[in-house]
Amino acid sequence: MIKQLFPATMQLQLQQLLPVYFDESQRSGSEVWRKDLSFTKGEYVKIVAPSGSGKSSLMHFLYGLRNEYSGNILYNNRPLRLYTAEDFASYRKDHVSIVFQDLRLFPEQSVFENIELKRQLNPFHPAEKIKEMAERLGIGNKLQAKSRICSYGEQQRVAIIRALMQPFDFLLLDEPFSHLDDKNSQNAMQLMLEEAKLRNAAIIFADLERIDYFPYTRLFHL
Amino acid sequence: MAASFKPIRSLLQTGTNTSSRWFSYIGLGIGVLLLLCSIQMFINIQQLLGGETKRKEGYDFISISKTITNETMGQLEKNLFNENDIKEISAQPFIQGVSPLVANRFRVQLSAGDIIPFSTDMFLESLDNNFIDTVPPNFSWQEGQDYIPIVFSSDFLEIYNVFAPGYGLPQLSEATASQVVVYITCYGPNGLQQTFRGSIVALSDRVNSIIVPKNFLDWANNKFGNTTSVRASRLYIKTNDANNPDFLNYLQQKQYKVNKDKTKFGRVKQVLQGIFSGLGIFGLLVVILALMLFSFYLQLMIARSKDNLQLLLLMGYSPNWLSKNVSKQFIPVYILVVLVALALAEGMQWAFHHFAMFDRPELSAVLHWTVLATALFLIALSLFTNYRMVRKLLYRLV
Known part of the structure; x- marks a missing residue:
């Protein structure tokens, strides 16, 4: 409904957000916690977050995995707190995609099956695109291998490709390159930028330190 | 999706x-x-x-009576059906009709006249016509008429034929039985007595009794027995299915006596x-x-x-x-x-x-x-x- 009324205001808003398990000292100096922020489509947001600053918490809150926070997160002016299980399903299927720090693949399924499980849910690309992207990121020969026998770096690329199979307004990245060398990271970043552009989507990229090859438009320190 | x-x-x-x-x-x-x-x-x-599957005639007819126990022996009131009993029975969903079998309340003697030298004390009963399986058109009586049509139990005729030779009496076929004219003498108080002619107009397989038209017995009970409200000791019941378990439960619960053979399937x-x-x-x-x-x-x-x-x-x-x-x-x-x-x-x-x-x-x-x-x-x-x-x-x- 809201989407139809305000198609241009596709927004993710943070209002005074703070994990309930954080004490006041942890929020001081943060440019995200307890602030009012608003992210719109097309933006590239870089969040620099040292260990323990709540980076994964933030990503999980935004994806609707957890709700142990005070304050509010609004997508298109509607608080995520009001979402039902079904609402979250369509939120994750149509609007927000994520690359988890801990990847979360099906260990017993092949690389191809892992990606296809996401693609078929709401196909943005045809199935052939899986092979194309896998080859581009250097895991073309791993498609039939079970994901649990792939190296962590390879699994990271599987998770990245999986996240790019659906339509989205926001792409959430939680340390997506922790096990990739610079060349592979740049390669993957390039692919994600292209895909975001294709959807006019925003990227919210949280990492331990600044990464040069991410052309952010806004920078926050968590 | x-x-x-x-x-x-x-x-x-x-x-x-x-x-x-x-x-x-x-x-x-x-x-x-x-x-x-x-x-x-x-x-x-x-x-x-x-x-x-219903019977050909559609209904079962069975007679019930109250069980006479040592406690109720001799207490006529407890062994007869009163108005309330009859009302209650007829209100049951599995019972399609009830008719009391009313018996005579005076002395009746039956003799066969000169042809068969046979005379005995008898009883008479009356029942609604539609409970009797064989009702000929001439089964009726009007006051002043000295002829009484009788519906006779086939079983009784059979019993008669069993003992008749022993008493030197002739055995009777069904056809002959209906031609025999019998004399029915009713005795009232103070030496009052009246003799009627009667003959068997039909034999009944269903009713084990000697049935006379209802209005005759009502009149006679009034005249010879000085009573108008005669209670029935037997009731005839018309039911779709004598083997209906509900029906049997009801009889059991009321301690009514019924022909066990007719309900054994039930x-x-x-x-x-x-x-x-x-x-x-x-x-x-x-x-x-x-x-x-x-x-x-x-x-x-x-x-x-x-x-x-x-x-x-x-x-x-x-x-x-x-x-x-x-x-x-x-x-x-x-x-x-x-x-x-x-x-x-x-x-x-x-x-x-x-x-x-x-x-x-x-x-x-x-x-x-x-x-x-x-x-x-x-x-x-x-x-x-x-x-x-x-x-x-x-x-x-x-």
Whole structure:
């Protein structure tokens, strides 16, 4: 409904957000916690977050995995707190995609099956695109291998490709390159930028330190 | 959602608990079979022992009387039916009509005149005409008429023919009996007496009595017995089915006496229906047990696939879609289980009809429609409980 009324205001808003398990000292100096922020489509947001600053918490809150926070997160002016299980399903299927720090693949399924499980849910690309992207990121020969026998770096690329199979307004990245060398990271970043552009989507990229090859438009320190 | 469930199927680990799944399928099958067979046998009993097939004349007529015990002996009031008793009996749904058998309240003597030197003290009774199986048109009486038509029990004639030779009396055929003119003498108080002519106008197989027109007996009871309200010691009951268990229960509970032979099928039916009801309830319990076992299996399956299912939900699979599709997996197996049970029940019914009942026409070799309806209901029940269970478990993972 809201989407139809305000198609241009596709927004993710943070209002005074703070994990309930954080004490006041942890929020001081943060440019995200307890602030009012608003992210719109097309933006590239870089969040620099040292260990323990709540980076994964933030990503999980935004994806609707957890709700142990005070304050509010609004997508298109509607608080995520009001979402039902079904609402979250369509939120994750149509609007927000994520690359988890801990990847979360099906260990017993092949690389191809892992990606296809996401693609078929709401196909943005045809199935052939899986092979194309896998080859581009250097895991073309791993498609039939079970994901649990792939190296962590390879699994990271599987998770990245999986996240790019659906339509989205926001792409959430939680340390997506922790096990990739610079060349592979740049390669993957390039692919994600292209895909975001294709959807006019925003990227919210949280990492331990600044990464040069991410052309952010806004920078926050968590 | 257009997504296919096929790639998801392999994420549901059914793994090592196949045996518990098969046990629950077999349990379900046995329970359903027991239940269906019990229902079918219940219907078979109905069809075999009255109930659905009415007698040719449509009704059973039986006489009931109050049981005379040592306590009620000699207390006429307690052994006769009063107005309230009759009202209550006729109000029962399984009784289509009641008529009291009214007896004479004065002394009656019967003699056969000069032809047969035979004379005896007698009794007379009256009954509504439509309770008598044979009522000729001339079975009527008007005041002042000295001829009384009599409907005579065939059994009595038979008894007469048994003892007649011993007394030097002639045996009578049915035709002759109706030609014999008898003399009926009624004695009242103070030496009042009147003699009527009478003859047998019909023999009755149904009524064990000597029946005279009702208005005659009412008049005579008034004149010779000085009473207008004569209570009945016997009631004639018109019922669709003398073997109806409700009817028998009612009689038992009221301690009314009835011809046991006429209702013996009903007693057998009561016992058989009891047995098959018990068996049916047992079948239902087995079905419930099997469904419970199956729900444990589902819980185990979902607990084992918990990580995978959680990840699917995390990726944006709708919990509603997932529960529908997960439970859909079991539809064919449920239908198959019930169909196999149905086929076995049909086989049993055919064998019962053919080998035990020798193809009797009252029974059908195919299952009754209520059995089919029950089978459908059981499929629906198992699918519904299954879906609810999966849904509950999946939403717990969200």
